[in-house]
Amino acid sequence: MLDYNEYSQSELNKLIPIQDEFKEKYKIDSFSHWFYDDDLKIIRLYNDDKHEIFFKYIPIGTYSLTSETWMWSWFNNDENNAETVKIKNFGLENNYRKLYEGTFPSDIYDGWEFLAISFNILDGIGVYTLNTENLNYYLLLIENLNSEKDSNIKILKQQVLDCPNHGLQRKAFVCQHLNLEKPVGFIEAFDTYPKMELEEEDLQAWCNDCENIRRKHNGWNEESEPYAQIKLICENCYFEIKNINQ
Ligand SMILES: [Zn+2]
Ligand SMILES: [Zn+2]
Known part of the structure; x- marks a missing residue:
């Protein structure tokens, strides 16, 4: 043997x-x-x-x-x-x-x-x-x-989402204020890294202003959500935004 x-x-x-x-x-x-x-x-x-x-x-x-x-x-x-x-x-x-x-x-x-x-x-x-x-x-x-x-x-x-820049990618959600031009803070629902294994939850992040409003209204609800206007983006875009906002 x-x-x-x-x-x-x-x-x-x-x-x-x-x-x-x-x-x-x-x-x-x-x-x-x-x-x-x-x-x-x-x-x-x-x-x-x-x-x-x-x-x-x-x-x-x-x-x-x-x-x-x-x-x-x-x-x-x-x-x-x-x-x-x-x-x-x-x-x-x-x-x-x-x-x-x-x-x-x-x-x-x-x-x-x-x-x-x-x-x-x-x-x-x-x-x-x-x-x-x-x-x-x-x-x-x-x-x-x-x-x-x-x-x-x-x-x-x-x-998945067919992103114009990155092709088929997993979905991620961010507030309307997060962008690639100007840092506005980056608060996440949970700690993330690229290509991480995700169970039930999606990648989700919002800006400092949204975080203040979320706290004022004790979480995401009817009162706090309209300000965020959550938008759908791809996972790669999410981490590009995360990089410039941290
Ligand atoms: Zn925001
Ligand atoms: Zn993308």
Whole structure:
């Protein structure tokens, strides 16, 4: 039996040429932006000229740049991640500790080995990593979706906003006074960072004046809301505004 290092290295060596071919076939490197929906498990790669491609994925795990730890997606207790339990079970059968411990101190290289192992066990067609400020997401791509016919892509497009500057992005809400020209303060409903995982809540922010009025009227209600005239913008616009207002 191979020890873990030999096994993971041989899986990685197998993945590299397959991944090169995959990237060539779908021109993966030609896309400069990404957007993903973790409920639908669909990632969209796209360009400013609206050229786009969609893949179904299985989330394998995340690497936290702040705590320098790996976390398997099954460890999150998300029933949608049931497929990845197969990797855990494989780890238990072979006594590969890194495959059956949910979370542990790690580095960015572990994730690539895990992708290679997942590729074999879960039948991938390619792999993709999303890097955000705090977290790297490791995704196993399992299917290229036809954007004309796939019903989940229609759902995805309804949930997002087609921003004239940034293309399909998640929705965010700001008061009418927030803009890119002049700082007016930036009060948020909760702490945010770009591409963060959102549960039920949307990104929401308002200016200092709105905050004074909100406090005077004990929160957002019929009296305080008319002053804010909340408008819908895209997530990228939201963080551009946040940057100049902080
Ligand atoms: Zn305002
Ligand atoms: Zn935008």
